[in-house]
Amino acid sequence: MQASEEKTVTAAPETLLRHGRWAGYRGLLWARLLELAREPEVIFWVFAFPLLLAMGLGLAFRQAPVGKTPVVISAGPGAARLRHWLQAQPRITAAVLPAAAALDQFRLGRYDLVIVPQPGGGVLYRYDPSRPESVLARRRVDDALQAAAGRRNRLAARSRPYRQPGARYIDFLIPGLLGMNLMNSGMWGVGFALVEMRQRKLLKRLIATPMRRSDFLLALASSRLLLMVVEVALLLGVGVWIFSIRVLGSWATILLLGVLGAVSFGALGLLTACRAQKIESVSGLINVVMMPMWVFSGVFFSYQRFPRIVWPLIRLLPLTALNDALRAVILQGAPLAAQGGRLLVLAAWGLISFALALRGFRWS
Amino acid sequence: MEKSATPAGLAAPDRAASPPPPAAIRCRGLRKTYDGKVEAVRGLDLEIRQGECFGLLGPNGAGKTTTIEMLEGLLQPSGGEMEILGQSWAGAGRRLRQQLGISLQETRLSEKLTVRETLRLFASFYAEARRPERVMAELELDDKAEARVGKLSGGQRQRLAVATALVGNPRLLFLDEPTTGLDPQSRRQLWEVVRRFTRAGGTVLLTTHYMDEAERLCDRLAIVDQGRIIAEGAPRELIHHLGGEHVIEAQTAAPAPELAEICRRIPGAQAVWPTAEGCQLQVQRIEDSLPELLWQLQARGIALARLSTRSTSLEDVFVQLTGRQLRQD
Ligand SMILES: Nc1ncnc2c1ncn2[C@@H]1O[C@H](COP(=O)(O)OP(=O)(O)OP(=O)(O)O)[C@@H](O)[C@H]1O
Ligand SMILES: [Mg+2]
Numbered sequence: 001m002q003a004s005e006e007k008t009v010t011a012a013p014e015t016l017l018r019h020g021r022w023a024g025y026r027g028l029l030w031a032r033l034l035e036l037a038r039e040p041e042v043i044f045w046v047f048a049f050p051l052l053l054a055m056g057l058g059l060a061f062r063q064a065p066v067g068k069t070p071v072v073i074s075a076g077p078g079a080a081r082l083r084h085w086l087q088a089q090p091r092i093t094a095a096v097l098p099a100a101a102a103l104d105q106f107r108l109g110r111y112d113l114v115i116v117p118q119p120g121g122g123v124l125y126r127y128d129p130s131r132p133e134s135v136l137a138r139r140r141v142d143d144a145l146q147a148a149a150g151r152r153n154r155l156a157a158r159s160r161p162y163r164q165p166g167a168r169y170i171d172f173l174i175p176g177l178l179g180m181n182l183m184n185s186g187m188w189g190v191g192f193a194l195v196e197m198r199q200r201k202l203l204k205r206l207i208a209t210p211m212r213r214s215d216f217l218l219a220l221a222s223s224r225l226l227l228m229v230v231e232v233a234l235l236l237g238v239g240v241w242i243f244s245i246r247v248l249g250s251w252a253t254i255l256l257l258g259v260l261g262a263v264s265f266g267a268l269g270l271l272t273a274c275r276a277q278k279i280e281s282v283s284g285l286i287n288v289v290m291m292p293m294w295v296f297s298g299v300f301f302s303y304q305r306f307p308r309i310v311w312p313l314i315r316l317l318p319l320t321a322l323n324d325a326l327r328a329v330i331l332q333g334a335p336l337a338a339q340g341g342r343l344l345v346l347a348a349w350g351l352i353s354f355a356l357a358l359r360g361f362r363w364s
Numbered sequence: 365m366e367k368s369a370t371p372a373g374l375a376a377p378d379r380a381a382s383p384p385p386p387a388a389i390r391c392r393g394l395r396k397t398y399d400g401k402v403e404a405v406r407g408l409d410l411e412i413r414q415g416e417c418f419g420l421l422g423p424n425g426a427g428k429t430t431t432i433e434m435l436e437g438l439l440q441p442s443g444g445e446m447e448i449l450g451q452s453w454a455g456a457g458r459r460l461r462q463q464l465g466i467s468l469q470e471t472r473l474s475e476k477l478t479v480r481e482t483l484r485l486f487a488s489f490y491a492e493a494r495r496p497e498r499v500m501a502e503l504e505l506d507d508k509a510e511a512r513v514g515k516l517s518g519g520q521r522q523r524l525a526v527a528t529a530l531v532g533n534p535r536l537l538f539l540d541e542p543t544t545g546l547d548p549q550s551r552r553q554l555w556e557v558v559r560r561f562t563r564a565g566g567t568v569l570l571t572t573h574y575m576d577e578a579e580r581l582c583d584r585l586a587i588v589d590q591g592r593i594i595a596e597g598a599p600r601e602l603i604h605h606l607g608g609e610h611v612i613e614a615q616t617a618a619p620a621p622e623l624a625e626i627c628r629r630i631p632g633a634q635a636v637w638p639t640a641e642g643c644q645l646q647v648q649r650i651e652d653s654l655p656e657l658l659w660q661l662q663a664r665g666i667a668l669a670r671l672s673t674r675s676t677s678l679e680d681v682f683v684q685l686t687g688r689q690l691r692q693d
Contacts, residue, residue, distance in 0.1 A: 014495065015495075016492045016493060016494060016495075016500055016533060017487060017492070017493045017494070017495060018492055018689065019487070019488055019489075019490060019492075019493060023488040023489075024488050024489045026488065027484065027487075027488030027489070028427070028485065028488075029483045030485075031474065031477060031481065031485045034476065034477060034481060035474055035476040035477065038476040044582065083564060112500055141378060163646065190604060200471065200472040200473075201468055201470055201471045201472065202471060202472065202473060204438060204468060205466075205468055205471040205473070205528070206440055207438070208436060208461070208463045208464075208466040208468070209466075209489040209490070210458045210459075210461040210489050210491075210532075211489040211492060225691070246516075266521060364438065
């Protein structure tokens with residue numbers, strides 16, 4: 001039986017497949033893309049999550065025109081007259097309550113201002129200087145009451161609303177989300193994926209073949225870049241289509257920033273992954289690296305809310321550089337040449353990470 | 365062993381005509397110390413000829429994986445020298461890897477890829493590779509060609525690991541415990557794959573825990589214990605060297621501490637080692653030793669619960685050489 005088996009093997013001599021220089025690279029890239037496409041988590045975190053975030057936040061912080069200002073008048077002599085005057089105002093609603101109840105409701109946020117009639121016809125405003133709507137209420141009520149009491153405006157002034165896309169919260173948000181997404185998928189897509197392969201001993205198995213190690217890294221980087229193009233197109237596409245964001249800069253410039261961001265954060269991911277043996281440890285590491293940037297790099301709110309003295313430090317973070325550059329290009333149409341400093345920061349992070357990662361990288 | 369001890373000039377006449385082919389694997393004084401503490405391999409000499417199937421046999425932690433991974437160029441030795449297919453790792457690198465097929469003791473391949481895709485990927489690294497379809501057919505994986513690796517059974521994954529080693533059309537195959545966890549049928553099927561590979565001129569170095577596998581599959585083997593080779597040769601040779609061709613296994617009804625001592629004094633007893641409930645005794649001539657043993661036991665009033673005889677296997681060689689008893693004596 002063995003002999004007959006042997007015969008069938010020799011009867012049909014096998015023709016071998018011949019592979020050229022780039023066959024390994026193509027094989028790795030194709031395998032990586034197949035894996036990504038079959039990973040439902042990747043589809044969710046890379047594509048669906050940022051879109052959901054953009055929609056959710058876009059709806060929550062949709063900027064409606066400032067509405068009517070609710071104010072309360074402490075009951076007492078003169079309250080009825082004040083109320084009469086204020087009721088004539090289209091943008092103020094006034095109620096009358098006993099003094100204690102009025103202050104109480106003000107404290108709870110029902111009203112933006114408490115008006116206390118004073119003996120002799122004057123009024124006392126109780127307001128909270130740290131609440132913008134309270135400050136606004138005081139101005140509106142004071143204007144209304146002064147006018148009712150007979151003040152004349154000396155200067156003829158008119159106003160006309162001016163609202164344009166570019167200054168809304170969603171305009172601020174979308175480039176920030178784009179930057180954050182490039183960071184997330186670079187760190188996870190490279191760092192986490194590598195450590196998982198190391199833990200599975202798959203990296204070791206790969207270097208036991210004649211595979212070029214540079215091909216492996218190149219394939220990983222290429223798959224990141226391909227994914228990046230989809231990420232950018234999707235997020236900006238939704239921004240333009242649903243939130244009518246106006247992209248002022250050129251798409252080529254944006255794509256170039258995307259490439260730089262994806263490569264730099266990929267290198268940072270490579271660095272976090274260069275030694276970790278377990279996915280648990282690399283997950284912790286990735287979060288530690290990303291956490292400060294979520295807070296400081298102006299994803300959801302401008303870092304200019306932090307004390308001015310720390311701005312220079314914040315601007316040295318790679319995500320800050322990427323977000324600032326993306327905002328300048330998308331919202332202001334800034335040319336790439338004007339972004340030198342930011343590009344330098346981003347590239348420096350990428351290069352230094354890559355150099356360190358290559359020196360310390362463990363395949364097993 | 366005897367052959368390698370003979371000077372080359374005095375070798376058999378038929379080999380004198382053409383120079384012997386260079387060894388597929390040769391290493392001298394191979395050592396590995398992990399973290400400066402754990403001496404996993406302590407000076408190993410091996411010479412594996414082309415076309416032979418060589419087995420490394422040893423208990424857990426003996427240093428088999430460490431040894432094979434150093435030979436595979438995946439682990440830096442702490443000392444010693446080695447030559448693979450006549451080349452050293454320092455100079456050859458990727459060129460050498462083109463000729464090697466490697467299956468590690470434990471690799472979890474990408475679960476999202478199918479069997480065919482996995483083999484295509486591994487084939488793509490080799491300048492000349494075998495067709496994935498042929499390798500799948502050889503390992504009877506063809507009905508699983510489109511199945512994701514994550515959905516394969518343990519034995520199927522193991523066969524796929526061997527398939528990834530074969531797909532590069534290697535001259536030298538390293539298999540670290542290729543049949544651990546396989547059912548008997550799959551094991552025999554894998555043996556057939558290995559035999560076919562050596563018949564076609566390939567060389568195999570494998571590690572195993574299974575004595576019967578080593579005995580039937582390997583042309584020669586080395587028994588490794590605590591990082592050293594404690595015996596080397598063809599399986600039959602090793603058994604023969606041990607002296608006794610037969611093993612008597614006796615179990616007493618009640619614990620009898622003196623049993624081992626009695627056995628040792630039986631004429632013709634080559635080796636004795638205690639088991640959980642009795643004793644094993646290795647003898648040359650069973651017809652002399654067995655009656656003597658029975659008579660001795662009867663004289664002392666020791667009742668037997670079980671008595672069996674069999675011919676010596678590699679298992680016995682293994683227990684004798686690596687068991688506690690040997691080193692205590
Ligand atoms: N990376 C490592 N770091 C430290 N010690 C190690 C390492 N790898 C193996 N060892 C130790 O080296 C010794 C030999 O291990 P090795 O894996 O070579 O044994 P083995 O013969 O392959 O065992 P098994 O049959 O269980 O696979 C063991 O004592 C093991 O604990
Ligand atoms: Mg092992």
